[in-house]
Amino acid sequence: MTLLITGANRGIGAALARTLEARGNRVLGTARNTPGLLPLDVSEPASITALASELGDTALDALICNAGAYLDKPEPLDTGYPPEMWAEMFAVNVTGVFLTVQAMLPLLERTATPKIMIVSSQMGANALAKGNALIYRASKAAALNLGTNLAVALKPRGIAVGIYHPGWVATDMGGAEADLTPEQSATGLADRLDALNLETTGCFETWDGRAHPY
Numbered sequence: 001m002t003l004l005i006t007g008a009n010r011g012i013g014a015a016l017a018r019t020l021e022a023r024g025n026r027v028l029g030t031a032r033n034t035p036g037l038l039p040l041d042v043s044e045p046a047s048i049t050a051l052a053s054e055l056g057d058t059a060l061d062a063l064i065c066n067a068g069a070y071l072d073k074p075e076p077l078d079t080g081y082p083p084e085m086w087a088e089m090f091a092v093n094v095t096g097v098f099l100t101v102q103a104m105l106p107l108l109e110r111t112a113t114p115k116i117m118i119v120s121s122q123m124g125a126n127a128l129a130k131g132n133a134l135i136y137r138a139s140k141a142a143a144l145n146l147g148t149n150l151a152v153a154l155k156p157r158g159i160a161v162g163i164y165h166p167g168w169v170a171t172d173m174g175g176a177e178a179d180l181t182p183e184q185s186a187t188g189l190a191d192r193l194d195a196l197n198l199e200t201t202g203c204f205e206t207w208d209g210r211a212h213p214y
Helices: 011-022 045-055 083-108 134-157 182-195
Strands: 002-005 026-031 062-065 115-119 160-165 204-206
Touching (some): 002 011, 011 026, 011 182, 045 083, 062 083, 083 115, 083 134, 115 134, 115 182, 134 160
Parallel strands (some): 002 026, 002 062, 115 160
16 A cells, blocks of 8 residues: 655654555655654645655555644643644645645545544643643644545545544653553554554544543
């Protein structure tokens, strides 16, 4: 299979690229500015359309929307969360996901059983509201809603969409005390991608295959 992964330069994205390549797939990884990877800034619409143009007649079996931003960990409620931060994080975590999916649809429709994986987070679930990281939580909730709606919209076109919580992973974003290594998360996510089909489209699952409450 040929797969495109956004944000493949580090953390979960890099581990997922290695895992999927080891399983015999052709992986096209993207990053904003990393040698050896396709250039893509998901917060810039022109960058997304440029990548789609560069890929030309490529047929994609799967698109993995992994690129994300988490900038509001220490924000105080009364004085923090500036509007610029809201705009930046939603541009990456929500709008960037949609525009990337939109741009890659012609490439996905060239294959028999195309799939889209959206890496969201359990922090976007209403069931796990904690009253902190408000922008990140809101953006991941929006990504979850976007994914479930895309699943409905794209099912008649034969494209399956799954939304996934990658676990608490020891990356720059997750921190050193996290539960999982990037390799453990990536192995589970690769399994989830294999299992995704039109019967399970719209699922919200954890990296290890458990259904997650919305």
